[in-house]
Amino acid sequence: MKNFASMQPSDIREMIRRNELVRPTAGMASGFAQANLAILKKEDAFDFLLFAQRNPKSCPILDVTEPGSPIPQMMAPNGDIRTDIPKYRIYKHGELTEEVTDITSYWEDDMVGFLIGCSFTFEHALLNNGISVRHIEEDCNVPMYMTNIPCAKAGKFHGMTVASMRPIPQKDVVRATQVTSRFPAVHGAPIHIGNPAALGIKDIARPDFGDAVTIKDGEVPVFWACGVTPQAVAMATKPALMITHAPGHMFITDVRDEKLGVM
Amino acid sequence: MKNFASMQPSDIREMIRRNELVRPTAGMASGFAQANLAILKKEDAFDFLLFAQRNPKSCPILDVTEPGSPIPQMMAPNGDIRTDIPKYRIYKHGELTEEVTDITSYWEDDMVGFLIGCSFTFEHALLNNGISVRHIEEDCNVPMYMTNIPCAKAGKFHGMTVASMRPIPQKDVVRATQVTSRFPAVHGAPIHIGNPAALGIKDIARPDFGDAVTIKDGEVPVFWACGVTPQAVAMATKPALMITHAPGHMFITDVRDEKLGVM
Numbered sequence: 001m002k003n004f005a006s007m008q009p010s011d012i013r014e015m016i017r018r019n020e021l022v023r024p025t026a027g028m029a030s031g032f033a034q035a036n037l038a039i040l041k042k043e044d045a046f047d048f049l050l051f052a053q054r055n056p057k058s059c060p061i062l063d064v065t066e067p068g069s070p071i072p073q074m075m076a077p078n079g080d081i082r083t084d085i086p087k088y089r090i091y092k093h094g095e096l097t098e099e100v101t102d103i104t105s106y107w108e109d110d111m112v113g114f115l116i117g118c119s120f121t122f123e124h125a126l127l128n129n130g131i132s133v134r135h136i137e138e139d140c141n142v143p144m145y146m147t148n149i150p151c152a153k154a155g156k157f158h159g160m161t162v163a164s165m166r167p168i169p170q171k172d173v174v175r176a177t178q179v180t181s182r183f184p185a186v187h188g189a190p191i192h193i194g195n196p197a198a199l200g201i202k203d204i205a206r207p208d209f210g211d212a213v214t215i216k217d218g219e220v221p222v223f224w225a226c227g228v229t230p231q232a233v234a235m236a237t238k239p240a241l242m243i244t245h246a247p248g249h250m251f252i253t254d255v256r257d258e259k260l261g262v263m
Numbered sequence: 264m265k266n267f268a269s270m271q272p273s274d275i276r277e278m279i280r281r282n283e284l285v286r287p288t289a290g291m292a293s294g295f296a297q298a299n300l301a302i303l304k305k306e307d308a309f310d311f312l313l314f315a316q317r318n319p320k321s322c323p324i325l326d327v328t329e330p331g332s333p334i335p336q337m338m339a340p341n342g343d344i345r346t347d348i349p350k351y352r353i354y355k356h357g358e359l360t361e362e363v364t365d366i367t368s369y370w371e372d373d374m375v376g377f378l379i380g381c382s383f384t385f386e387h388a389l390l391n392n393g394i395s396v397r398h399i400e401e402d403c404n405v406p407m408y409m410t411n412i413p414c415a416k417a418g419k420f421h422g423m424t425v426a427s428m429r430p431i432p433q434k435d436v437v438r439a440t441q442v443t444s445r446f447p448a449v450h451g452a453p454i455h456i457g458n459p460a461a462l463g464i465k466d467i468a469r470p471d472f473g474d475a476v477t478i479k480d481g482e483v484p485v486f487w488a489c490g491v492t493p494q495a496v497a498m499a500t501k502p503a504l505m506i507t508h509a510p511g512h513m514f515i516t517d518v519r520d521e522k523l524g525v526m
Contacts, residue, residue, distance in 0.1 A: 046309040049316065053327060054327075066418065154329070155329065184447075
């Protein structure tokens with residue numbers, strides 16, 4: 001098997017474009033930021049951009065394509081959001097209708113693509129600081145929960161914040177907060193430390209999305225705003241057409257994780 | 264004279280609303296963030312928001328009003344951008360046509376207001392760190408220069424970055440960089456340290472906007488992206504109608520400077 005971790009982002013995108021790599025992208029092009037994707041028609045794009053601007057912790061925008069252009073100029077000038085993601089989901093009026101590996105045939109002249117920060121970047125930063133990430137250890141998806149924290153509304157878009165949870169040893173909680181604070185472009189600092197009930201979460205062992213993970217004695221559940229929020233909110237408003245990446249199948253950018261650090 | 268520095272933002276806005284305070288706002292409601300204002304019609308708002316998103320150092324967005332609403336929900340929920348600024352400028356097709364103290368009669372149902380971060384916040388942070396700010400000492404406007412650094416384009420909006428300059432003693436340059444890095448919402452870290460020619464500035468003694476200030480022996484010219492950039496860029500595109508604050512006559516928000524710090 002190729003060592004995808006050491007490959008350049010553009011080489012991996014090229015393989016994905018040729019449908020030679022239909023699989024989750026975690027671990028590929030190590031050190032480069034990966035991004036969530038949401039594509040909407042221009043008529044919804046202003047409200048969605050405004051929603052993201054008002055909810056920067058759950059919806060940190062990395063790039064927005066010009067209406068009709070599939071090229072993310074800031075994050076990957078030779079990329080193409082129609083082909084460079086391994087698997088897409090097509091939603092019509094809020095319903096998932098198809099999963100496809102290429103959306104060229106769905107592309108229209110008034111579409112706008114949003115690349116949104118992904119927690120892979122801050123997870124690398126945690127690992128680099130010697131703080132392990134449980135769902136990576138347990139080789140499953142991060143547990144995610146609907147919270148009682150409302151997002152700031154914008155036009156038709158409104159809803160509750162979705163949070164991801166990582167159990168952190170008590171001694172590392174301060175460091176984990178500091179490390180992730182450096183990366184506001186990928187969700188940034190935690191939104192809550194310690195008490196699931198304070199977020200309206202009834203059973204930490206039953207996440208709303210993703211997989212449950214082990215919380216060991218002496219570990220504290222720490223919650224971060226999650227990139228599933230904008231998709232969940234957009235779904236709830238049932239736009240005529242919305243296209244996203246399939247979970248875990250991200251857009252690999254040309255921008256190094258560390259370049260997204262504020263200091 | 265009233266001590267405007269110790270008044271609450273909402274009380275000052277109330278006086279401004281009654282036209283009892285038609286003067287620059289520097290020093291008022293000390294500790295609270297002030298903001299630049301740009302109002303555009305909805306048809307231009309998406310491109311302008313996108314322009315700001317792509318140029319966060321010169322155009323850090325603090326709040327965007329819902330189309331047709333004059334209320335900045337995030338920064339001053341009981342404020343009104345039609346009345347709460349001491350002096351406005353009306354631009355038609357890129358030409359300044361009027362200065363007024365109230366824009367209620369100009370307001371239309373499809374207008375969108377943008378509050379943009381202002382350097383007052385990071386200047387307070389510099390002063391709090393014992394780093395003096397020359398144009399405050401000399402009681403004049405900050406010197407501003409057109410640079411050779413292009414902004415990232417968005418739709419019809421494009422142009423060069425405008426930079427403000429503050430002379431900083433050599434021994435304080437690192438600290439000044441650190442202190443302002445904490446405030447990305449108000450232009451953040453410098454864009455250049457030391458060499459005006461590298462930015463295409465021919466004569467540091469002749470700023471393009473504002474006033475020249477003294478640069479003493481042992482001081483280094485340090486440049487920050489400037490909030491005049493979005494206005495200059497918007498003017499250059501000559502929108503049918505654009506309304507801004509008059510220079511120095513800012514919108515006073517309910518949000519404390521320190522709340523805009525990332526850490």
